[in-house]
Amino acid sequence: MRLPLLTPSKLSPEQRALYEDMRRGLEANFKGTSAIDASGALVGAWNPWLTFSKFGGPMWELLKALSMSPTLPRAVREIAILVTGARFHAAYAIYVHVIAAEFRGLPDDKIATITAGQRPGDLTPEQEVAYDTTAALLAGGVLPELNYRRAVATFGDLGVAELINLVGLYCMISVTLNGFDVPVPETS
Numbered sequence: 001m002r003l004p005l006l007t008p009s010k011l012s013p014e015q016r017a018l019y020e021d022m023r024r025g026l027e028a029n030f031k032g033t034s035a036i037d038a039s040g041a042l043v044g045a046w047n048p049w050l051t052f053s054k055f056g057g058p059m060w061e062l063l064k065a066l067s068m069s070p071t072l073p074r075a076v077r078e079i080a081i082l083v084t085g086a087r088f089h090a091a092y093a094i095y096v097h098v099i100a101a102e103f104r105g106l107p108d109d110k111i112a113t114i115t116a117g118q119r120p121g122d123l124t125p126e127q128e129v130a131y132d133t134t135a136a137l138l139a140g141g142v143l144p145e146l147n148y149r150r151a152v153a154t155f156g157d158l159g160v161a162e163l164i165n166l167v168g169l170y171c172m173i174s175v176t177l178n179g180f181d182v183p184v185p186e187t188s
Contacts, residue, residue, distance in 0.1 A: 002180045003051050005041035011050070021047050022060055029067070032103065033096045036184035038070075044092045045173050048180045059172065066166050071159045075104040076130040080163060081170050083134040088174035093186040123149050129154040130163060137167045142175045 011019055022042055026035040029121055037043055042050055049056025070077060078101040085093035094115050101111050113120040115118045129150050143164075151160045176182075 001047075001182055003048055005037065005039070005043065005047055008040045012053075015050055015053050015119050018057050018060065019050055025060075025064065030096065032099050035096070037185070043094055043185055044096065044182060045176045047182070048176050059169075059176075062165075062169055063173075064168055066162060070162060071164075072130070072155060072162050073126060075101070075106055076155075076163075077156050077166060078104050078106060079114065079130045080134045080166055082111065083131055084138060084167055084170040085163050085174055086115050086117050087138045088171070088178060090174035090177045091184045092177045093170065126154055133160075133163060134167050135165065138171075163171065164167045 006015065006019075008019065009018075023036065023040075026042065026046065035042065035044055035046065041047065046056075046060075047049065049059055054116055072080075078097055081097045082094065082101060084090075085097060098111055098115065102108070110120045110122065114131075119135070133143065133147050133151045136143055148160070151163060157162060
């Protein structure tokens with residue numbers, strides 16, 4: 001990893017406020033993952049966000065905005081996140097969201113196929129739309145009209161906005177993880 005982990009004792013006042021908000025969010029929403037180490041340091045994308053809080057603070061706010069009261073079904077969100085993480089080979093994002101996807105009831109074979117960069121053949125209609133829309137966005141260029149219309153018909157305007165912004169956010173998270181070479185935590 002390219003950045004040292006920031007322990008709570010080394011935080012500036014600005015970082016401390018962001019740390020406390022992030023820690024509360026992680027403790028409430030990231031059960032079963034290693035997002036906080038034994039010293040209290042935040043791992044994953046949260047360490048770079050905390051280190052460079054000028055950028056990390058707004059990204060944390062966007063993550064919260066997209067995560068509080070989502071309109072998309074949780075399993076659909078996890079599919080979009082896994083497709084994005086797999087596209088970028090963002091190991092920590094895949095690690096966290098495999099656990100989240102299992103918690104949301106996605107079967108292991110479906111998760112494994114997605115994280116291998118392939119489209120499972122047994123997706124539900126909603127999951128197909130999420131997978132196909134995400135894959136089209138990650139291919140670059142304008143989202144094809146057919147994908148957009150299918151997504152609106154399936155999720156509504158607000159749901160499509162959530163999906164598009166979720167994919168964009170996880171592109172940013174994946175680039176952050178890869179740019180700072182954030183590893184998957186060691187498990188015991």
